[in-house]
Amino acid sequence: MKIIAIEEHVLPNEVKDAWNTIPGADDGTLGLNPGVIGERLADLGEQRLALMDETGVDVQVLSLTTPGLNNLGRQGIDLARRANDLLAEAVAANPSRFQAMAALPSAETDAAALELRRSVEKLGCKGAVLFGRVGDKNLDHPIFEPIFGCAAELNVPLLIHPQIPQTSVRDSYYAGFGAPVDLALSTFALGWHFEAGIQFVRLILGGIFDRYPNLQVILGHWGELVLFYLERLVMLDRVSTLQRPFIDYVRNNLYLTASGMFSPAYLQQAVDAVGVDRILFSTDYPYQYRPEGDARRFVAGLEFDDTNKAKFAYRNWERLTVSGGKDQVRLHTGTPDER
Numbered sequence: 001m002k003i004i005a006i007e008e009h010v011l012p013n014e015v016k017d018a019w020n021t022i023p024g025a026d027d028g029t030l031g032l033n034p035g036v037i038g039e040r041l042a043d044l045g046e047q048r049l050a051l052m053d054e055t056g057v058d059v060q061v062l063s064l065t066t067p068g069l070n071n072l073g074r075q076g077i078d079l080a081r082r083a084n085d086l087l088a089e090a091v092a093a094n095p096s097r098f099q100a101m102a103a104l105p106s107a108e109t110d111a112a113a114l115e116l117r118r119s120v121e122k123l124g125c126k127g128a129v130l131f132g133r134v135g136d137k138n139l140d141h142p143i144f145e146p147i148f149g150c151a152a153e154l155n156v157p158l159l160i161h162p163q164i165p166q167t168s169v170r171d172s173y174y175a176g177f178g179a180p181v182d183l184a185l186s187t188f189a190l191g192w193h194f195e196a197g198i199q200f201v202r203l204i205l206g207g208i209f210d211r212y213p214n215l216q217v218i219l220g221h222w223g224e225l226v227l228f229y230l231e232r233l234v235m236l237d238r239v240s241t242l243q244r245p246f247i248d249y250v251r252n253n254l255y256l257t258a259s260g261m262f263s264p265a266y267l268q269q270a271v272d273a274v275g276v277d278r279i280l281f282s283t284d285y286p287y288q289y290r291p292e293g294d295a296r297r298f299v300a301g302l303e304f305d306d307t308n309k310a311k312f313a314y315r316n317w318e319r320l321t322v323s324g325g326k327d328q329v330r331l332h333t334g335t336p337d338e339r
Contacts, residue, residue, distance in 0.1 A: 001299065001300075001306075001309060001310060001313050001314075002058045002059070002313060002314045003056060003057050003058050003059070003281060003295060003296060003299060003313045003314060004057075004058065004059040004061065004099075004281065004313065004314040004317050004318070005057045005059065005060050005061065005281055005282045005283045005285065005295065006061040006101075006159075006218070006257055006280050006281065006282045006317055007061070007063065007159065007161075007218075007220050007257055007259055007282035007283075007284055008057075008060035008061060008062055008063070008282065008283065008284070008285040009041060009062075009063060009064070009065040009284070009285060009286065009287070010041055010042070010044060010062050010063070010064060010065065010087070010090075011033060011038065011041035011042060011064070011065050012042065012064075012082075012083055012086050013042055014079065014082060014083070014086075015064065015069070015079060015083055016030070016033075016038075016042075018072060018075070018079055019067075022071075022072060022075060024071050025071045025072050026067075026071070027067045027070075027071055027163070027164050028164055028183060029066055029067060029164055029183075029187060031183065032183070032187065032188070033065070036286075037286055037287065040285070040286035040289070041065060041286060044062070044086075044090040044093075044098075045093075048060070048285075049094065049097060051285075051286075051289065051291075052097065052285075054291050054292070054293070055283065055289065055290060055291060055292075055293060055294050055295040055296070056293045056294070056295045056296025056297070056299075057283060057285075057295050057296075058097070058314075059096070059097055059098065059099060059314075060097065060098055060099070060285065061098075061099045061100065061101055061126060061282075061317075062087050062090060062091070062098055062099070062100045062101070063100070063101040063103070063129045063159065063161070064083060064103040064129060066131055066161055066162060066163055066164075066192075067131050067163055067164070068103055068104070068106070068129065068130075068131040068161070069083075069103055069104065069105050069106065069107075070106050070107060070131045070132075070133075070134050070163065071107070071134075072105065072107065073107050073108070074105075074107075074108055074111075076105030076106075076107060076108065077105045077108055077111045077115070079105070080102075080103050080104055080105040080111075080112075080115050081115065081118075083103045084100070084102050084103055084115065084118075084119045084123055084125065085123070087100035087102075087103075087123075087125070088100065088119075088123040088124065088125070091124065099124075099125075099126050099321075100119075100123070100124075100125045100126065101125060101126055101127050101128055101129050101159060102115065102116055102119035102120070102123075102125040102127070102128040102129070103128070103129065104116060104128050104129070104130065104147065106130060106131065106134050106144075106147070107134045107135075109143050109144055109145075109146045109147055110146050112146070112147050113146035113147050113149070113150040116128050116147065116150050116151060116154070116156075117150055117154065120154050120156055121154075125156075126156065126157070126321040127151070127156040127157040127158055127159065127218075127321065128147075128151065128156070128158055128159075129158070129159045129160075129161050130147070130158050130159070130160050130161065130199075131160075131161050131162075131163045132160065132161075132162070132163040132195055132196060132199045133163065133166075133199065136166065138198075138199060138202050139160070139199045139202060139203055139206075140202040140203055140205065140206030140208065148208055148211075148212055148215055149212065151212075151215060152212035152214055152215040155214065156321070157216040157217065157218050157255065157320055157321070158215070158216070158217050158218070159217075159218040159219075159220070159257075160196050160199050160200055160217060160218070160219055160224075161196065161220065162187070162192030162193060162195055162196040162220070162221075162224065163192070163195055163196070164186055164187055164191060164192065164195070165186055165191045165194070165195050169191075170182070170186045170191070173186075173191075174186035174190075174191050188287070192224075193221055193224045193225050194224075194225060196219060196220070196221075196224040197219070197223070197224035197225040197226040200217060200219055200224065200226055200254070201226060201233065203217065204242070204246060204249045204253075205236070205240060205242070207242065207243075209249050209252075209253045210242065210243045210244075213252075213253075215253060216253060216254075216255060216320065217253055217254055217255070218254075218255045218256070218257055218280065219254060219255075219256055219257070220257050220258075220259035220282065220284070221258075221259040221261055222256055222257075222258065222259070222261060222263075222266040222267070222269070222270050223254075223256050223270065223273070226250075227256065227269060227270060227273050228269070230247065230250065230273060233246055234246045234247050250273065250274060251273075251274055251275065251278075254274060254278065255274070255278045255279070255280055255316070255320065256270045256273075256274055256278060256279055256280065257279070257280040257281065257282040258280075258281055258282050258283075258284075259282050259283075259284040259288065260282065260283045260284035260285075260287065260288025260289075260290075261288070262294070262295075262298040264301075264302060264303070267279065267302070267312075276304075276308050276311055276312070277311060277316055277319075278316065279311070279312050279316060280312070280316055280317050280320075281295075281299065281312055281313055281314070281317075283295050299312065299313050
């Protein structure tokens with residue numbers, strides 16, 4: 001069975017150099033890419049392909065790692081073009097093994113929308129990655145409207161990748177244990193996931209999906225904690241003025257991916273929440289990389305029939321991207337089982 005992993009990261013040397021040299025570009029997470037991790041992020045050739053074969057992944061969907069280009073201001077515009085050209089070159093060199101999600105200069109949203117269009121229409125990118133807020137502006141801020149409007153028009157998905165919380169939040173909630181622990185707690189241990197999840201919730205409450213009902217968003221790590229608090233989040237219906245119940249946006253505008261968290265229990269909870277047609281496979285390479293066929297073993301060992309295994313492994317992604325998401329416009333308001 002083919003396996004497509006949709007959240008697999010790269011860090012071109014040019015972007016890494018920008019983070020190191022432009023004041024404020026590195027949000028503190030560059031230190032998460034030392035040694036072999038950094039080497040694997042930079043490689044788009046034989047080493048990456050060999051490790052894909054080793055873990056059982058047939059296709060990687062390449063995307064820039066966090067914090068993307070969010071902190072580069074106008075300097076991110078040209079860098080986004082060069083990064084996306086590099087991704088397109090990697091795909092062209094190995095079209096059966098690589099696909100790509102575009103990097104966007106999110107601080108300059110009109111330019112970001114233009115780059116999204118270029119990347120999809122000219123370079124063949126399958127969508128784009130967002131890294132949450134820019135400065136203190138969350139994704140529901142009006143400045144991001146061009147990006148969402150363009151993605152909806154192109155019928156391509158947007159993956160919200162975790163971003164480190166703001167400094168004031170880190171100082172209040174994630175500090176006091178020494179630099180290594182503080183960084184870990186505010187990123188991969190917990191902070192990243194609250195940060196990404198709240199951005200999706202804000203998109204719902206900000207009416208983005210009312211304005212663009214076909215817009216599709218992907219959350220990694222089985223929903224960035226949103227999934228596990230749906231019972232409480234739906235209570236927002238008591239006070240919101242949204243056009244639909246909160247749960248409808250989850251079931252019609254959200255896809256969930258594994259990000260290397262190979263947990264059958266989390267997978268089942270994802271299916272219960274959004275249905276088997278909205279789950280996607282990913283390994284979060286190279287951060288969650290595990291050898292000896294681990295990716296393929298996880299898929300093969302699931303208590304799914306072959307049809308549903310195939311949906312998770314590759315068919316849902318192909319349907320979402322090959323059809324441009326157009327089949328997602330029809331609203332589903334029943335339970336996942338009823339669909």
